[in-house]
Amino acid sequence: MGHREDLLEGAKRCLLEKGFLRTTARDVVKESGTNLASIGYHYGSKDALLVQAYVSLIEGVGESFDPGLGGEVTQPPGSLERFHEMWASIIRAVPESRAIWLLSFELILQGDRIPQVRKLLAEAQEEGRSGLVSMFSGVPEPDLDKEAVETEGRFYQTLLNGLMVQWLFDPDSATTAEQLTEGLRRTIAGAAKS
Template sequence: MGHREDLLEGAKRCLLQKGFLRTTARDIVKESGTNLASIGYHYGSKDALLVQAYVSLIESVGERFDPAFGAEFSRPAGSLERFQEVWTTIIRTVPESRAVWLLSFELMFQDDRLGDVRKLLAEAQKEGRSGLVALFAGIPEADVDDEAAETQGRFYMTLLNGLMVQWLFDPDSATTAEQLTEGLRRVLDGVGKS
């Protein structure tokens, strides 16, 4: 590995151990075995490096949801059964990815202290929404159009963030995939009845 990769791996370890706000450039250098100048040369700034490390961590969590990485979905795309199957897979990853989700919520609640970082992360969320649509629809992410990402993707992202809050706060009382699916079924059954 070169300095660029060493920095990224060191930054990921720092994020998981210390979080975003407490990680310093010196922490990253110590963890990666590189030097301070390498951060600026390869990433421009410590914050840009940490954003890239965070995105990489989130992508690795997201890969666990993907059938190409072992998650097998047998139910037809677009069905309530598929909806439940995908959420079951996502929820199953929570214990092993807990530190990443905690980091996500640390970043969400920083107000303007991380303004530039939040802008970079907002761009990464667009990709996350597309990835979720592709997962539920059973299509390649490249086939997800902007409208689907901006509507269905936002719906799935909202559900995902809400579920993660519950699972991080109290796993014993958190919503299950079965409960989420039954709730959606009831909402759909009620549409048009009034």
């Protein structure tokens, strides 16, 4: 690995251990075995490096959500069964990704204090929405239309963020895939009556 990759890996470890606000450039340099000048050269700033490290961590979590990686998706896209299958997969991944979700909420709660970071993360959210739509719909990300990402993606992202709050706060009472699916089924049935 070169300095760029070493910095990224070191930054990821620092984020998981110390969080965003407590990680210093010196922490990253020590963890990565590089030097301070490398941060500016490769990423422009410590905050830009930490944002890239965070996005990389979140992408890894997203990949662990997708049962399709192992060829395990069994339900047709758009079905309630697929909806259930995907949420069950997401929930199974929560214990291994707890530290990353805690980091996410640190960033949400501290966003006003680090506006330049908040802006970078807001831009990265669209990619997250796109990935979620792709998982649930079975449509590859490059083939998704913008309207699907802006509507369905926001719907899934809202559910995901709410679900993660529940799982971080009290896993024993958090919503299950079965409850989410039944809630959606009832919502659809209610909408069909009107």
